[in-house]
Amino acid sequence: MNEQKSFIKVLMYIILVAFLILFVALWIGFSENITLIKFIMLFFGAIFTFIIISILSIIILSKKLFKKNNLSSLESKILYYSISLYYPLLIFTANITKIDKNKIRLIYTNINNLLIKSKKIKIKKEELLVLLPHCLQDSKCQFKITNNINNCRNCGKCDIEKIVNLKNKYGINIVVATGGTLARKWIVDMKPKAIVAVACERDLSSGISDIKGLPVLGVLNDRPNGPCINTRVSIDRLEEAIKYFIE
Ligand code: SF4
Structure with missing residues:
Protein backbone atom coordinates (compact mmCIF):
# COMPACT_ATOMS: atom_id res chain seq x y z
CA MET A 1 0.00 0.00 0.00
CA ASN A 2 1.51 3.37 -0.94
CA GLU A 3 1.84 6.30 1.48
CA GLN A 4 -1.18 8.25 0.26
CA LYS A 5 -3.48 5.23 0.52
CA SER A 6 -2.26 4.49 4.07
CA PHE A 7 -2.73 8.15 4.98
CA ILE A 8 -6.32 8.21 3.66
CA LYS A 9 -7.06 4.88 5.34
CA VAL A 10 -5.96 6.21 8.74
CA LEU A 11 -8.07 9.34 8.24
CA MET A 12 -11.09 7.22 7.30
CA TYR A 13 -10.71 5.16 10.49
CA ILE A 14 -10.77 8.37 12.52
CA ILE A 15 -13.84 9.63 10.65
CA LEU A 16 -15.62 6.32 11.22
CA VAL A 17 -15.04 6.45 14.99
CA ALA A 18 -15.97 10.15 15.06
CA PHE A 19 -19.23 9.36 13.19
CA LEU A 20 -20.10 6.60 15.68
CA ILE A 21 -19.52 8.90 18.65
CA LEU A 22 -21.45 11.69 16.91
CA PHE A 23 -24.37 9.35 16.27
CA VAL A 24 -24.51 8.22 19.93
CA ALA A 25 -24.12 11.82 21.15
CA LEU A 26 -26.97 13.07 18.93
CA TRP A 27 -29.18 10.10 19.76
CA ILE A 28 -28.86 10.75 23.49
CA GLY A 29 -28.85 14.53 22.99
CA PHE A 30 -32.20 14.53 21.21
CA SER A 31 -33.84 11.96 23.46
CA GLU A 32 -36.41 13.04 26.01
CA ASN A 33 -34.33 12.41 29.12
CA ILE A 34 -32.29 14.38 31.63
CA THR A 35 -31.35 17.87 30.49
CA LEU A 36 -27.71 17.93 31.70
CA ILE A 37 -26.81 14.72 29.85
CA LYS A 38 -28.56 16.04 26.74
CA PHE A 39 -26.54 19.23 26.96
CA ILE A 40 -23.25 17.30 27.37
CA MET A 41 -24.10 15.00 24.46
CA LEU A 42 -24.96 17.91 22.17
CA PHE A 43 -21.65 19.50 23.16
CA PHE A 44 -19.85 16.25 22.19
CA GLY A 45 -21.89 16.22 18.99
CA ALA A 46 -20.59 19.68 18.09
CA ILE A 47 -16.98 18.66 18.82
CA PHE A 48 -17.18 15.50 16.72
CA THR A 49 -18.89 17.36 13.88
CA PHE A 50 -15.90 19.72 13.90
CA ILE A 51 -13.49 16.74 13.91
CA ILE A 52 -15.25 15.10 10.95
CA ILE A 53 -15.29 18.34 8.94
CA SER A 54 -11.61 19.07 9.62
CA ILE A 55 -10.52 15.51 8.76
CA LEU A 56 -12.51 15.70 5.52
CA SER A 57 -10.76 19.00 4.79
CA ILE A 58 -7.36 17.27 5.29
CA ILE A 59 -8.36 14.56 2.78
CA ILE A 60 -9.65 17.02 0.17
CA LEU A 61 -6.86 19.60 0.52
CA SER A 62 -4.00 17.08 0.68
CA LYS A 63 -5.32 15.36 -2.47
CA LYS A 64 -5.49 18.75 -4.20
CA LEU A 65 -1.98 19.62 -2.97
CA PHE A 66 -0.48 16.37 -4.30
CA LYS A 67 -2.35 16.63 -7.60
CA LYS A 68 -2.13 20.30 -8.52
CA ASN A 69 0.29 21.74 -5.95
CA ASN A 70 -1.57 25.05 -5.85
CA LEU A 71 -3.54 25.74 -2.69
CA SER A 72 -4.77 29.20 -1.87
CA SER A 73 -3.28 30.87 1.19
CA LEU A 74 -6.43 30.08 3.22
CA GLU A 75 -6.43 26.43 2.09
CA SER A 76 -2.72 26.11 3.00
CA LYS A 77 -3.40 27.49 6.47
CA ILE A 78 -6.38 25.16 7.01
CA LEU A 79 -4.33 22.14 5.90
CA TYR A 80 -1.27 23.16 7.93
CA TYR A 81 -3.18 23.72 11.19
CA SER A 82 -5.46 20.70 10.74
CA ILE A 83 -2.65 18.29 10.05
CA SER A 84 -0.52 19.72 12.88
CA LEU A 85 -3.50 19.27 15.23
CA TYR A 86 -4.32 15.72 14.18
CA TYR A 87 -0.82 14.38 13.58
CA PRO A 88 -0.51 12.67 17.02
CA LEU A 89 -3.98 11.12 16.50
CA LEU A 90 -2.95 9.89 13.02
CA ILE A 91 0.12 8.17 14.49
CA PHE A 92 -1.95 6.70 17.32
CA THR A 93 -4.56 5.39 14.85
CA ALA A 94 -1.85 3.95 12.55
CA ASN A 95 -0.39 2.22 15.60
CA ILE A 96 -3.59 0.49 16.67
CA THR A 97 -4.67 -0.38 13.11
CA LYS A 98 -1.18 -1.78 12.31
CA ILE A 99 -0.65 0.59 9.39
CA ASP A 100 3.02 1.46 8.78
CA LYS A 101 3.64 4.65 10.78
CA ASN A 102 6.55 5.61 8.53
CA LYS A 103 4.13 6.02 5.62
CA ILE A 104 2.08 8.48 7.65
CA ARG A 105 5.24 10.29 8.79
CA LEU A 106 6.47 10.51 5.19
CA ILE A 107 3.16 11.94 3.97
CA TYR A 108 3.24 14.47 6.80
CA THR A 109 6.77 15.52 5.74
CA ASN A 110 5.77 15.67 2.06
CA ILE A 111 2.73 17.82 2.84
CA ASN A 112 4.92 20.11 4.95
CA ASN A 113 7.48 20.37 2.12
CA LEU A 114 4.83 21.19 -0.49
CA LEU A 115 3.27 23.81 1.79
CA ILE A 116 6.67 25.42 2.45
CA LYS A 117 7.51 25.42 -1.28
CA SER A 118 4.19 27.06 -2.10
CA LYS A 119 5.21 30.06 0.05
CA LYS A 120 8.25 30.94 -2.09
CA ILE A 121 10.47 31.83 0.88
CA LYS A 122 13.83 33.44 0.06
CA ILE A 123 16.55 34.13 2.62
CA LYS A 124 20.25 35.02 2.70
CA LYS A 125 22.62 32.03 2.51
CA GLU A 126 23.98 32.68 6.02
CA GLU A 127 20.43 32.52 7.41
CA LEU A 128 19.98 28.91 6.30
CA LEU A 129 20.89 25.98 8.54
CA CYS A 158 30.43 8.50 3.06
CA ASP A 159 28.25 11.34 1.77
CA ILE A 160 29.75 13.85 4.21
CA GLU A 161 32.45 14.60 1.64
CA LYS A 162 29.90 15.69 -0.98
CA ILE A 163 27.94 17.62 1.64
CA VAL A 164 31.09 19.56 2.62
CA ASN A 165 31.45 20.40 -1.09
CA LEU A 166 27.88 21.77 -1.04
CA LYS A 167 28.75 23.81 2.05
CA ASN A 168 31.72 25.36 0.28
CA LYS A 169 29.82 25.85 -2.97
CA TYR A 170 26.92 27.78 -1.39
CA GLY A 171 28.64 29.21 1.72
CA ILE A 172 25.92 27.89 4.04
CA ASN A 173 25.89 26.59 7.60
CA ILE A 174 25.81 22.81 7.79
CA VAL A 175 25.95 21.03 11.14
CA VAL A 176 25.69 17.48 12.40
CA ALA A 177 23.34 16.70 15.29
CA THR A 178 23.54 13.49 17.30
CA GLY A 179 19.95 13.89 18.49
CA GLY A 180 17.02 16.22 19.00
CA THR A 181 18.60 18.05 21.95
CA LEU A 182 21.74 18.95 20.01
CA ALA A 183 19.63 19.90 16.96
CA ARG A 184 17.60 22.30 19.13
CA LYS A 185 20.85 23.73 20.55
CA TRP A 186 22.20 24.40 17.05
CA ILE A 187 18.95 26.18 16.20
CA VAL A 188 19.06 28.32 19.36
CA ASP A 189 22.75 29.18 18.83
CA MET A 190 22.61 29.90 15.10
CA LYS A 191 19.14 31.49 14.93
CA PRO A 192 18.46 30.47 11.31
CA LYS A 193 15.51 31.80 9.31
CA ALA A 194 14.97 28.45 7.57
CA ILE A 195 16.14 24.87 7.98
CA VAL A 196 16.86 21.97 5.66
CA ALA A 197 16.84 18.78 7.71
CA VAL A 198 18.08 15.36 6.62
CA ALA A 199 16.75 12.43 8.67
CA CYS A 200 14.59 9.31 8.69
CA GLU A 201 10.78 9.52 8.58
CA ARG A 202 10.42 9.50 12.37
CA ASP A 203 13.01 12.21 13.11
CA LEU A 204 11.89 14.39 10.21
CA SER A 205 8.24 14.37 11.20
CA SER A 206 8.95 14.93 14.90
CA GLY A 207 11.45 17.69 14.06
CA ILE A 208 8.99 19.41 11.74
CA SER A 209 6.20 19.28 14.32
CA ASP A 210 8.58 20.44 17.12
CA ILE A 211 10.05 23.43 15.30
CA LYS A 212 7.26 25.95 15.29
CA GLY A 213 7.56 29.25 13.44
CA LEU A 214 10.49 28.24 11.21
CA PRO A 215 10.14 26.85 7.69
CA VAL A 216 11.70 23.38 7.56
CA LEU A 217 12.25 21.38 4.37
CA GLY A 218 12.76 17.69 5.10
CA VAL A 219 15.02 15.45 3.00
CA LEU A 220 14.62 11.74 3.67
CA ASN A 221 17.81 9.71 4.11
CA ASP A 222 18.41 6.28 2.59
CA ARG A 223 19.22 3.34 4.86
CA PRO A 224 20.95 0.65 2.79
CA ASN A 225 22.52 -0.82 5.98
CA GLY A 226 19.43 -0.57 8.20
CA PRO A 227 18.46 2.27 10.49
CA CYS A 228 20.97 4.61 12.13
CA ILE A 229 24.17 3.24 10.56
CA ASN A 230 26.07 4.36 7.47
CA THR A 231 22.99 6.07 6.02
CA ARG A 232 23.07 7.96 2.73
CA VAL A 233 21.30 10.94 1.25
CA SER A 234 20.59 12.02 -2.30
CA ILE A 235 22.90 14.99 -2.85
CA ASP A 236 20.65 16.19 -5.70
CA ARG A 237 17.60 16.34 -3.43
CA LEU A 238 19.61 18.03 -0.69
CA GLU A 239 20.98 20.61 -3.12
CA GLU A 240 17.50 21.22 -4.53
CA ALA A 241 16.18 21.95 -1.00
CA ILE A 242 19.11 24.30 -0.29
CA LYS A 243 18.60 26.14 -3.59
CA TYR A 244 14.90 26.53 -2.89
CA PHE A 245 15.65 28.84 0.06
CA ILE A 246 18.69 30.77 -1.17
CA GLU A 247 18.42 31.09 -4.94
S1 SF4 B 1 33.32 11.83 7.33
FE1 SF4 B 1 33.10 10.33 5.66
S2 SF4 B 1 34.11 11.30 3.88
FE2 SF4 B 1 34.74 12.43 5.73
S3 SF4 B 1 36.66 11.49 6.36
FE3 SF4 B 1 35.05 10.46 7.50
S4 SF4 B 1 34.50 8.69 6.25
FE4 SF4 B 1 35.66 10.06 4.94
Missing part, protein backbone atom coordinates in the same frame (compact mmCIF):
# COMPACT_ATOMS: atom_id res chain seq x y z
CA VAL A 130 21.29 22.45 7.20
CA LEU A 131 20.90 19.83 9.93
CA LEU A 132 22.38 16.39 9.32
CA PRO A 133 22.08 13.18 11.35
CA HIS A 134 25.29 11.68 12.70
CA CYS A 135 24.50 8.32 11.05
CA LEU A 136 25.46 9.80 7.65
CA GLN A 137 29.09 9.58 8.71
CA ASP A 138 30.88 6.31 8.03
CA SER A 139 30.73 4.42 11.34
CA LYS A 140 34.48 3.61 11.18
CA CYS A 141 35.54 7.18 10.51
CA GLN A 142 37.86 8.47 13.23
CA PHE A 143 37.33 12.17 12.57
CA LYS A 144 34.89 14.03 14.81
CA ILE A 145 32.52 16.04 12.66
CA THR A 146 29.82 16.77 15.26
CA ASN A 147 31.53 19.99 16.33
CA ASN A 148 32.74 20.96 12.90
CA ILE A 149 31.86 19.24 9.64
CA ASN A 150 35.07 20.63 8.12
CA ASN A 151 36.98 18.01 10.15
CA CYS A 152 35.99 15.60 7.37
CA ARG A 153 39.12 14.57 5.41
CA ASN A 154 37.18 14.03 2.18
CA CYS A 155 38.06 10.38 1.83
CA GLY A 156 34.77 9.70 0.01
CA LYS A 157 33.68 6.73 2.13
Whole structure:
Protein backbone atom coordinates (compact mmCIF):
# COMPACT_ATOMS: atom_id res chain seq x y z
CA MET A 1 0.00 0.00 0.00
CA ASN A 2 1.51 3.37 -0.94
CA GLU A 3 1.84 6.30 1.48
CA GLN A 4 -1.18 8.25 0.26
CA LYS A 5 -3.48 5.23 0.52
CA SER A 6 -2.26 4.49 4.07
CA PHE A 7 -2.73 8.15 4.98
CA ILE A 8 -6.32 8.21 3.66
CA LYS A 9 -7.06 4.88 5.34
CA VAL A 10 -5.96 6.21 8.74
CA LEU A 11 -8.07 9.34 8.24
CA MET A 12 -11.09 7.22 7.30
CA TYR A 13 -10.71 5.16 10.49
CA ILE A 14 -10.77 8.37 12.52
CA ILE A 15 -13.84 9.63 10.65
CA LEU A 16 -15.62 6.32 11.22
CA VAL A 17 -15.04 6.45 14.99
CA ALA A 18 -15.97 10.15 15.06
CA PHE A 19 -19.23 9.36 13.19
CA LEU A 20 -20.10 6.60 15.68
CA ILE A 21 -19.52 8.90 18.65
CA LEU A 22 -21.45 11.69 16.91
CA PHE A 23 -24.37 9.35 16.27
CA VAL A 24 -24.51 8.22 19.93
CA ALA A 25 -24.12 11.82 21.15
CA LEU A 26 -26.97 13.07 18.93
CA TRP A 27 -29.18 10.10 19.76
CA ILE A 28 -28.86 10.75 23.49
CA GLY A 29 -28.85 14.53 22.99
CA PHE A 30 -32.20 14.53 21.21
CA SER A 31 -33.84 11.96 23.46
CA GLU A 32 -36.41 13.04 26.01
CA ASN A 33 -34.33 12.41 29.12
CA ILE A 34 -32.29 14.38 31.63
CA THR A 35 -31.35 17.87 30.49
CA LEU A 36 -27.71 17.93 31.70
CA ILE A 37 -26.81 14.72 29.85
CA LYS A 38 -28.56 16.04 26.74
CA PHE A 39 -26.54 19.23 26.96
CA ILE A 40 -23.25 17.30 27.37
CA MET A 41 -24.10 15.00 24.46
CA LEU A 42 -24.96 17.91 22.17
CA PHE A 43 -21.65 19.50 23.16
CA PHE A 44 -19.85 16.25 22.19
CA GLY A 45 -21.89 16.22 18.99
CA ALA A 46 -20.59 19.68 18.09
CA ILE A 47 -16.98 18.66 18.82
CA PHE A 48 -17.18 15.50 16.72
CA THR A 49 -18.89 17.36 13.88
CA PHE A 50 -15.90 19.72 13.90
CA ILE A 51 -13.49 16.74 13.91
CA ILE A 52 -15.25 15.10 10.95
CA ILE A 53 -15.29 18.34 8.94
CA SER A 54 -11.61 19.07 9.62
CA ILE A 55 -10.52 15.51 8.76
CA LEU A 56 -12.51 15.70 5.52
CA SER A 57 -10.76 19.00 4.79
CA ILE A 58 -7.36 17.27 5.29
CA ILE A 59 -8.36 14.56 2.78
CA ILE A 60 -9.65 17.02 0.17
CA LEU A 61 -6.86 19.60 0.52
CA SER A 62 -4.00 17.08 0.68
CA LYS A 63 -5.32 15.36 -2.47
CA LYS A 64 -5.49 18.75 -4.20
CA LEU A 65 -1.98 19.62 -2.97
CA PHE A 66 -0.48 16.37 -4.30
CA LYS A 67 -2.35 16.63 -7.60
CA LYS A 68 -2.13 20.30 -8.52
CA ASN A 69 0.29 21.74 -5.95
CA ASN A 70 -1.57 25.05 -5.85
CA LEU A 71 -3.54 25.74 -2.69
CA SER A 72 -4.77 29.20 -1.87
CA SER A 73 -3.28 30.87 1.19
CA LEU A 74 -6.43 30.08 3.22
CA GLU A 75 -6.43 26.43 2.09
CA SER A 76 -2.72 26.11 3.00
CA LYS A 77 -3.40 27.49 6.47
CA ILE A 78 -6.38 25.16 7.01
CA LEU A 79 -4.33 22.14 5.90
CA TYR A 80 -1.27 23.16 7.93
CA TYR A 81 -3.18 23.72 11.19
CA SER A 82 -5.46 20.70 10.74
CA ILE A 83 -2.65 18.29 10.05
CA SER A 84 -0.52 19.72 12.88
CA LEU A 85 -3.50 19.27 15.23
CA TYR A 86 -4.32 15.72 14.18
CA TYR A 87 -0.82 14.38 13.58
CA PRO A 88 -0.51 12.67 17.02
CA LEU A 89 -3.98 11.12 16.50
CA LEU A 90 -2.95 9.89 13.02
CA ILE A 91 0.12 8.17 14.49
CA PHE A 92 -1.95 6.70 17.32
CA THR A 93 -4.56 5.39 14.85
CA ALA A 94 -1.85 3.95 12.55
CA ASN A 95 -0.39 2.22 15.60
CA ILE A 96 -3.59 0.49 16.67
CA THR A 97 -4.67 -0.38 13.11
CA LYS A 98 -1.18 -1.78 12.31
CA ILE A 99 -0.65 0.59 9.39
CA ASP A 100 3.02 1.46 8.78
CA LYS A 101 3.64 4.65 10.78
CA ASN A 102 6.55 5.61 8.53
CA LYS A 103 4.13 6.02 5.62
CA ILE A 104 2.08 8.48 7.65
CA ARG A 105 5.24 10.29 8.79
CA LEU A 106 6.47 10.51 5.19
CA ILE A 107 3.16 11.94 3.97
CA TYR A 108 3.24 14.47 6.80
CA THR A 109 6.77 15.52 5.74
CA ASN A 110 5.77 15.67 2.06
CA ILE A 111 2.73 17.82 2.84
CA ASN A 112 4.92 20.11 4.95
CA ASN A 113 7.48 20.37 2.12
CA LEU A 114 4.83 21.19 -0.49
CA LEU A 115 3.27 23.81 1.79
CA ILE A 116 6.67 25.42 2.45
CA LYS A 117 7.51 25.42 -1.28
CA SER A 118 4.19 27.06 -2.10
CA LYS A 119 5.21 30.06 0.05
CA LYS A 120 8.25 30.94 -2.09
CA ILE A 121 10.47 31.83 0.88
CA LYS A 122 13.83 33.44 0.06
CA ILE A 123 16.55 34.13 2.62
CA LYS A 124 20.25 35.02 2.70
CA LYS A 125 22.62 32.03 2.51
CA GLU A 126 23.98 32.68 6.02
CA GLU A 127 20.43 32.52 7.41
CA LEU A 128 19.98 28.91 6.30
CA LEU A 129 20.89 25.98 8.54
CA VAL A 130 21.29 22.45 7.20
CA LEU A 131 20.90 19.83 9.93
CA LEU A 132 22.38 16.39 9.32
CA PRO A 133 22.08 13.18 11.35
CA HIS A 134 25.29 11.68 12.70
CA CYS A 135 24.50 8.32 11.05
CA LEU A 136 25.46 9.80 7.65
CA GLN A 137 29.09 9.58 8.71
CA ASP A 138 30.88 6.31 8.03
CA SER A 139 30.73 4.42 11.34
CA LYS A 140 34.48 3.61 11.18
CA CYS A 141 35.54 7.18 10.51
CA GLN A 142 37.86 8.47 13.23
CA PHE A 143 37.33 12.17 12.57
CA LYS A 144 34.89 14.03 14.81
CA ILE A 145 32.52 16.04 12.66
CA THR A 146 29.82 16.77 15.26
CA ASN A 147 31.53 19.99 16.33
CA ASN A 148 32.74 20.96 12.90
CA ILE A 149 31.86 19.24 9.64
CA ASN A 150 35.07 20.63 8.12
CA ASN A 151 36.98 18.01 10.15
CA CYS A 152 35.99 15.60 7.37
CA ARG A 153 39.12 14.57 5.41
CA ASN A 154 37.18 14.03 2.18
CA CYS A 155 38.06 10.38 1.83
CA GLY A 156 34.77 9.70 0.01
CA LYS A 157 33.68 6.73 2.13
CA CYS A 158 30.43 8.50 3.06
CA ASP A 159 28.25 11.34 1.77
CA ILE A 160 29.75 13.85 4.21
CA GLU A 161 32.45 14.60 1.64
CA LYS A 162 29.90 15.69 -0.98
CA ILE A 163 27.94 17.62 1.64
CA VAL A 164 31.09 19.56 2.62
CA ASN A 165 31.45 20.40 -1.09
CA LEU A 166 27.88 21.77 -1.04
CA LYS A 167 28.75 23.81 2.05
CA ASN A 168 31.72 25.36 0.28
CA LYS A 169 29.82 25.85 -2.97
CA TYR A 170 26.92 27.78 -1.39
CA GLY A 171 28.64 29.21 1.72
CA ILE A 172 25.92 27.89 4.04
CA ASN A 173 25.89 26.59 7.60
CA ILE A 174 25.81 22.81 7.79
CA VAL A 175 25.95 21.03 11.14
CA VAL A 176 25.69 17.48 12.40
CA ALA A 177 23.34 16.70 15.29
CA THR A 178 23.54 13.49 17.30
CA GLY A 179 19.95 13.89 18.49
CA GLY A 180 17.02 16.22 19.00
CA THR A 181 18.60 18.05 21.95
CA LEU A 182 21.74 18.95 20.01
CA ALA A 183 19.63 19.90 16.96
CA ARG A 184 17.60 22.30 19.13
CA LYS A 185 20.85 23.73 20.55
CA TRP A 186 22.20 24.40 17.05
CA ILE A 187 18.95 26.18 16.20
CA VAL A 188 19.06 28.32 19.36
CA ASP A 189 22.75 29.18 18.83
CA MET A 190 22.61 29.90 15.10
CA LYS A 191 19.14 31.49 14.93
CA PRO A 192 18.46 30.47 11.31
CA LYS A 193 15.51 31.80 9.31
CA ALA A 194 14.97 28.45 7.57
CA ILE A 195 16.14 24.87 7.98
CA VAL A 196 16.86 21.97 5.66
CA ALA A 197 16.84 18.78 7.71
CA VAL A 198 18.08 15.36 6.62
CA ALA A 199 16.75 12.43 8.67
CA CYS A 200 14.59 9.31 8.69
CA GLU A 201 10.78 9.52 8.58
CA ARG A 202 10.42 9.50 12.37
CA ASP A 203 13.01 12.21 13.11
CA LEU A 204 11.89 14.39 10.21
CA SER A 205 8.24 14.37 11.20
CA SER A 206 8.95 14.93 14.90
CA GLY A 207 11.45 17.69 14.06
CA ILE A 208 8.99 19.41 11.74
CA SER A 209 6.20 19.28 14.32
CA ASP A 210 8.58 20.44 17.12
CA ILE A 211 10.05 23.43 15.30
CA LYS A 212 7.26 25.95 15.29
CA GLY A 213 7.56 29.25 13.44
CA LEU A 214 10.49 28.24 11.21
CA PRO A 215 10.14 26.85 7.69
CA VAL A 216 11.70 23.38 7.56
CA LEU A 217 12.25 21.38 4.37
CA GLY A 218 12.76 17.69 5.10
CA VAL A 219 15.02 15.45 3.00
CA LEU A 220 14.62 11.74 3.67
CA ASN A 221 17.81 9.71 4.11
CA ASP A 222 18.41 6.28 2.59
CA ARG A 223 19.22 3.34 4.86
CA PRO A 224 20.95 0.65 2.79
CA ASN A 225 22.52 -0.82 5.98
CA GLY A 226 19.43 -0.57 8.20
CA PRO A 227 18.46 2.27 10.49
CA CYS A 228 20.97 4.61 12.13
CA ILE A 229 24.17 3.24 10.56
CA ASN A 230 26.07 4.36 7.47
CA THR A 231 22.99 6.07 6.02
CA ARG A 232 23.07 7.96 2.73
CA VAL A 233 21.30 10.94 1.25
CA SER A 234 20.59 12.02 -2.30
CA ILE A 235 22.90 14.99 -2.85
CA ASP A 236 20.65 16.19 -5.70
CA ARG A 237 17.60 16.34 -3.43
CA LEU A 238 19.61 18.03 -0.69
CA GLU A 239 20.98 20.61 -3.12
CA GLU A 240 17.50 21.22 -4.53
CA ALA A 241 16.18 21.95 -1.00
CA ILE A 242 19.11 24.30 -0.29
CA LYS A 243 18.60 26.14 -3.59
CA TYR A 244 14.90 26.53 -2.89
CA PHE A 245 15.65 28.84 0.06
CA ILE A 246 18.69 30.77 -1.17
CA GLU A 247 18.42 31.09 -4.94
S1 SF4 B 1 34.11 11.30 3.88
FE1 SF4 B 1 34.74 12.43 5.73
S2 SF4 B 1 33.32 11.83 7.33
FE2 SF4 B 1 33.10 10.33 5.66
S3 SF4 B 1 34.50 8.69 6.25
FE3 SF4 B 1 35.66 10.06 4.94
S4 SF4 B 1 36.66 11.49 6.36
FE4 SF4 B 1 35.05 10.46 7.50
